[in-house]
Amino acid sequence: MSQSNRRFLLAKRPVGAVRRDDFTFETVPAQAPGAGQIQVRNLYLSLDPAMRGWMNEGKSYIPPVALGEVMRALGVGEVVASNHPDYKPGDHVSGALGVQDYFTGQPQGLYKIDPRLAPLPRYLSALGMTGMTAYFALLEVGQPKAGDTVVISGAAGAVGSIVGQIAKLKGCHVVGIAGGAQKCQYLKDELGFDGVIDYKAEDVLAGLKRECPKGVDVYFDNVGGEILDAVLTRINFKARIVICGAISQYNNKQAVKGPANYLALLVNRARMEGFVVTDHAKEYGKAAQEMAGWLAAGKVKSKEDVVEGLETFPETLLKLFSGENFGKLVLKV
Numbered sequence: 592m593s594q595s596n597r598r599f600l601l602a603k604r605p606v607g608a609v610r611r612d613d614f615t616f617e618t619v620p621a622q623a624p625g626a627g628q629i630q631v632r633n634l635y636l637s638l639d640p641a642m643r644g645w646m647n648e649g650k651s652y653i654p655p656v657a658l659g660e661v662m663r664a665l666g667v668g669e670v671v672a673s674n675h676p677d678y679k680p681g682d683h684v685s686g687a688l689g690v691q692d693y694f695t696g697q698p699q700g701l702y703k704i705d706p707r708l709a710p711l712p713r714y715l716s717a718l719g720m721t722g723m724t725a726y727f728a729l730l731e732v733g734q735p736k737a738g739d740t741v742v743i744s745g746a747a748g749a750v751g752s753i754v755g756q757i758a759k760l761k762g763c764h765v766v767g768i769a770g771g772a773q774k775c776q777y778l779k780d781e782l783g784f785d786g787v788i789d790y791k792a793e794d795v796l797a798g799l800k801r802e803c804p805k806g807v808d809v810y811f812d813n814v815g816g817e818i819l820d821a822v823l824t825r826i827n828f829k830a831r832i833v834i835c836g837a838i839s840q841y842n843n844k845q846a847v848k849g850p851a852n853y854l855a856l857l858v859n860r861a862r863m864e865g866f867v868v869t870d871h872a873k874e875y876g877k878a879a880q881e882m883a884g885w886l887a888a889g890k891v892k893s894k895e896d897v898v899e900g901l902e903t904f905p906e907t908l909l910k911l912f913s914g915e916n917f918g919k920l921v922l923k924v
């Protein structure tokens with residue numbers, strides 16, 4: 592007897608923040624695997640700010656989700672049926688499984704994970720795309736050196752919190768910008784950040800003057816907008832600005848607000864560079880191994896915020912934009 596598959600299809604292109612009626616939530620019979628295909632029971636889905644961008648029409652680093660298509664999501668799950676020689680029921684896999692109960696298709700792009708080595712949600716946070724983003728964007732684009740001041744926005748989030756911890760391992764003075772006293776306290780007390788700026792409670796520029804007396808050598812930007820502009824006024828000679836994301840702009844109904852203070856790059860002969868994690872896919876294995884070592888040694892901590900229920904997908908996704916998530920936002924199917 593075939594299982595039923597609940598799934599979210601993209602019904603229309605959202606304007607501003609996503610709404611439930613941007614999706615069709617339906618239940619259909621799960622598709623049996625065809626030749627060379629596998630069927631995966633999805634267990635945890637990664638909710639990412641980038642999902643908002645994937646819903647927009649237009650050119651990006653990846654094609655948009657088509658209208659009527661299952662909403663794209665990374666996830667981890669268990670193989671339940673297989674017509675592929677490399678996969679058997681009971682194997683666990685990670686990859687683009689979609690916002691649904693069951694993925695059926697070719698396993699290209701999926702990779703096997705071992706649930707005995709780490710809890711499954713961790714393969715979506717520090718050991719997954721999030722951790723790989725922090726690792727490569729900081730080390731390759733940010734190029735931190737011991738003694739540098741590294742400022743991170745979205746610092747208590749999934750990517751930001753790992754970036755700060757790696758920067759600490761590299762001997763940097765690490766300052767996090769985050770929203771709210773609880774997140775700021777966590778960065779200092781639990782993760783060992785040297786300084787914090789609560790952008791919801793204080794002026795960011797005043798905070799930067801207090802926490803970065805020697806200026807800013809690396810700015811890891813997850814939020815864009817006014818915070819990017821404020822940090823630009825404090826950068827040092829040859830500073831590196833990593834454009835990892837701009838979550839403050841993703842729900843804009845008007846054009847994205849670019850940095851007004853970009854001439855600080857000229858004055859300081861500084862560099863601003865965009866980053867896309869998938870460019871580093873071939874190197875994930877080595878980086879994940881190093882990350883696993885740091886996790887095992889307690890040098891890096893990973894925090895997951897797990898919300899239960901596939902059916903809550905649109906509302907749970909919104910937590911990323913209100914800052915209600917605390918750690919890597921994961922949906923337990």
Ligand SMILES: NC(=O)c1ccc[n+]([C@@H]2O[C@H](COP(=O)([O-])OP(=O)(O)OC[C@H]3O[C@@H](n4cnc5c(N)ncnc54)[C@H](OP(=O)(O)O)[C@@H]3O)[C@@H](O)[C@H]2O)c1
Pocket residue numbers: 638639640641720721724745746747748749750751768769770771774813814834835836837838839840866867868869910911912913914915916917918919920
């Ligand atoms: N380029 C790549 O390859 C790549 C890959 C993965 C992720 N990213 C980017 O990395 C960034 C972080 O992603 P994540 O998955 O780690 O999410 P996250 O940081 O765990 O969650 C998003 C956080 O953004 C903050 N935020 C939301 N709206 C904001 C605003 N208007 N101003 C300032 N902060 C705001 C909130 O924290 P507060 O409570 O502190 O406000 C929220 O918790 C995103 O921009 C994402 O697009 C890029």
